[in-house]
Amino acid sequence: MPENLTRQILKEHLVEGELEPGSPIALKIDQTLLQDATGTMALMQFEQLGLSRVSVDRAVQYVDHNVVQLDYKNPDDHRMLQALAGKYGIHYSRPGNGISHYISIERFAKPGQIMVGADSHTTTSGALGMIAIGAGGLDVAVAMGGYPYEIACPAVVQVQLEGELQRPWVQSKDIILELLRQLSASGGKGKIFEFTGPGTADLSIPERSTIANMIAELGATSAVFAPDENTREWLHTQDREEDFSEMGPDSDCAYDERVDIDLNELGPLVAKPSNPDKVVPIEEVAGTDLAQICFGSSVNSAYIDLALPGAVLDDRGGQIVHPSLAATATPGSRQILTAIAESGVYRQLVQGGVRMLEPVCGPCVGMGMAPPSNANSLRTFNRNFPGRSGTAEDSVFLCSPAVAAASMLTGKITDPREYGDAPEILDMPPLKPYIEDVHIFAPADPGDAEKMEIPRGPNIKTPPEHTPIEDSIEARIATVQPDDISTGDLAPDGVEVMSYRSNIPAIAEFTFRHRDPEFRGRLKEWGRGFIVGGDNYGQGSSREHAALAPLQLGVKAVFAKSFARIHRRNLVAQGILALLFKDDADYDRAEVGETWTLPNIKQELEQGSEDITVRIEESGDEFSVTHDLAPTERDMLVLGGLLNFLKEKGERVGGDGANGSNGKAAGTGQSKEQEGEAVDQGVGGQFE
Numbered sequence: 001m002p003e004n005l006t007r008q009i010l011k012e013h014l015v016e017g018e019l020e021p022g023s024p025i026a027l028k029i030d031q032t033l034l035q036d037a038t039g040t041m042a043l044m045q046f047e048q049l050g051l052s053r054v055s056v057d058r059a060v061q062y063v064d065h066n067v068v069q070l071d072y073k074n075p076d077d078h079r080m081l082q083a084l085a086g087k088y089g090i091h092y093s094r095p096g097n098g099i100s101h102y103i104s105i106e107r108f109a110k111p112g113q114i115m116v117g118a119d120s121h122t123t124t125s126g127a128l129g130m131i132a133i134g135a136g137g138l139d140v141a142v143a144m145g146g147y148p149y150e151i152a153c154p155a156v157v158q159v160q161l162e163g164e165l166q167r168p169w170v171q172s173k174d175i176i177l178e179l180l181r182q183l184s185a186s187g188g189k190g191k192i193f194e195f196t197g198p199g200t201a202d203l204s205i206p207e208r209s210t211i212a213n214m215i216a217e218l219g220a221t222s223a224v225f226a227p228d229e230n231t232r233e234w235l236h237t238q239d240r241e242e243d244f245s246e247m248g249p250d251s252d253c254a255y256d257e258r259v260d261i262d263l264n265e266l267g268p269l270v271a272k273p274s275n276p277d278k279v280v281p282i283e284e285v286a287g288t289d290l291a292q293i294c295f296g297s298s299v300n301s302a303y304i305d306l307a308l309p310g311a312v313l314d315d316r317g318g319q320i321v322h323p324s325l326a327a328t329a330t331p332g333s334r335q336i337l338t339a340i341a342e343s344g345v346y347r348q349l350v351q352g353g354v355r356m357l358e359p360v361c362g363p364c365v366g367m368g369m370a371p372p373s374n375a376n377s378l379r380t381f382n383r384n385f386p387g388r389s390g391t392a393e394d395s396v397f398l399c400s401p402a403v404a405a406a407s408m409l410t411g412k413i414t415d416p417r418e419y420g421d422a423p424e425i426l427d428m429p430p431l432k433p434y435i436e437d438v439h440i441f442a443p444a445d446p447g448d449a450e451k452m453e454i455p456r457g458p459n460i461k462t463p464p465e466h467t468p469i470e471d472s473i474e475a476r477i478a479t480v481q482p483d484d485i486s487t488g489d490l491a492p493d494g495v496e497v498m499s500y501r502s503n504i505p506a507i508a509e510f511t512f513r514h515r516d517p518e519f520r521g522r523l524k525e526w527g528r529g530f531i532v533g534g535d536n537y538g539q540g541s542s543r544e545h546a547a548l549a550p551l552q553l554g555v556k557a558v559f560a561k562s563f564a565r566i567h568r569r570n571l572v573a574q575g576i577l578a579l580l581f582k583d584d585a586d587y588d589r590a591e592v593g594e595t596w597t598l599p600n601i602k603q604e605l606e607q608g609s610e611d612i613t614v615r616i617e618e619s620g621d622e623f624s625v626t627h628d629l630a631p632t633e634r635d636m637l638v639l640g641g642l643l644n645f646l647k648e649k650g651e652r653v654g655g656d657g658a659n660g661s662n663g664k665a666a667g668t669g670q671s672k673e674q675e676g677e678a679v680d681q682g683v684g685g686q687f688e
């Protein structure tokens, strides 16, 4: 049967289950990605698995998020990560080398493979024809251990791109903003977007990576671009053409859904504050006063994204950033930084008044460059959730580098098409892969690794303990929240809070600090509680701190109208019930302080009941909620989370295990014995 590319790759990696959209499947994982802000918890949980070495083809630990070293906390984390990476067979990319997603497309992403990464924008690597999925740290740790990755089988959406972008003023950022405009921040849930058509063939790898990165903003599982001549050429410039494989959708293959976009018709778009799907045509916001413009982040930090604003500043006799503005630019990687330095783009930007930042996530996660109060910031980033910039009442607009470049001259949101003839862009010099590679450290040999001690600073605390579920759970509602709560509301961004990523008791003190400052006090007084949320609860990042912090505070269940995919899974993996309202009226009547009981929860989960009974103690009323838990997830919740589940049920399956012989970690230098150990863990009983 003719298959689309997504299903071909899924089929190739399928360990358990049927490729039926929505039904649980388990996939063999080839590569994993960790960054520092999620990596410390992920690796400490990996330690709890008791394995001596990772068991995937390639595992990489990057340091790109927590790099504002205000005190000892971040550097202590980095030192621990470097040691853990060395010990367990993980490559370590040192801070300053670049943003994980850029380095991944430059050095590691491989057509036809599957990667899971503890960062929602792991999806970026789909630009090279792999399926790259964001996940919580624990799920990534488990995948690194050689267990297959469990997920609901995604539906596949064909995105047919016709025509051609009207470059340079209309860009690939506008394609993904258009998808967000059409489908909303939850419109991609449970779906992989496969891009086809002549408009796709015309996109460069960095342009594809912008779209693949921000597919996460739709709540999607992944985006994939079939490898083609552009991919081969890209891999060639990266000195790794051998990683190219010929593959693509079979002719006459079917898709579950289809979206058509005519690129000839597309104009510049802008996402208004404070959600990436509040997208409008530029005409609606043109003229808005700005105090800040930022180029870069894990999207739009490629050579061309910086060369265009550089050229605009240099054009017409050298213009400067408008006096009312502060402007910053972030190159995505050491290769890009070197290229802009060599070509002269760096000089153009600096002379024009742009502040140059190092290749890290930076202002995108509130690491400096918070905008002033009561002012607008225009950013080429991927997210603008409230407060993410570091300023509590922020007003952040998202756009393409073209819009940002034109606006930089006027101090107002400006339609770049008004600029006129395109400026002359300086040619990109050949990229130099080795300048990154020398800063990516290979793991220690297994013999040396065994003896390695792990340095841990005072801010580093072991992950919280999990307890099996009680027969019946009674608790009070600690907060009622609206639609589209982001993980940033639960575990905020920014220098201060993110420095506690290795310290759950400390980070828990910031939960809902803007949305509901009394929340923590209530839980401390009551000892436990429930959260009630609306639609798309937990949208945004993969940070499992948004589940670990509530766990630490005693949250037993979250009741929501719907959940974002990664956060839902993080709750379950950490042993917190993720329950769904059947009737919106039950959400409407929920009140803070009310006591709800789940009288038969353990039995209902064990019996696989679709309905879960809820009793409101004050009125005696009963209603039922439901769930979309896979059978293994029900077991997980009964036992108190994924780690307990693996300890109880993850008996060795022997032989090839679920990952089969392909699951062995090639190039990690494992001894036969250690390979055996990891492979033996195999399916870990996840689908018994």
Ligand code: MIC
Binding pocket: 037, 038, 065, 118, 119, 120, 121, 134, 365, 383, 540, 541, 542, 543
């Ligand atoms: C983000 O863009 O929101 C982050 C910061 O990269 C997160 C990861 C984190 O919170 O550490 C993500 O995308 O998952």
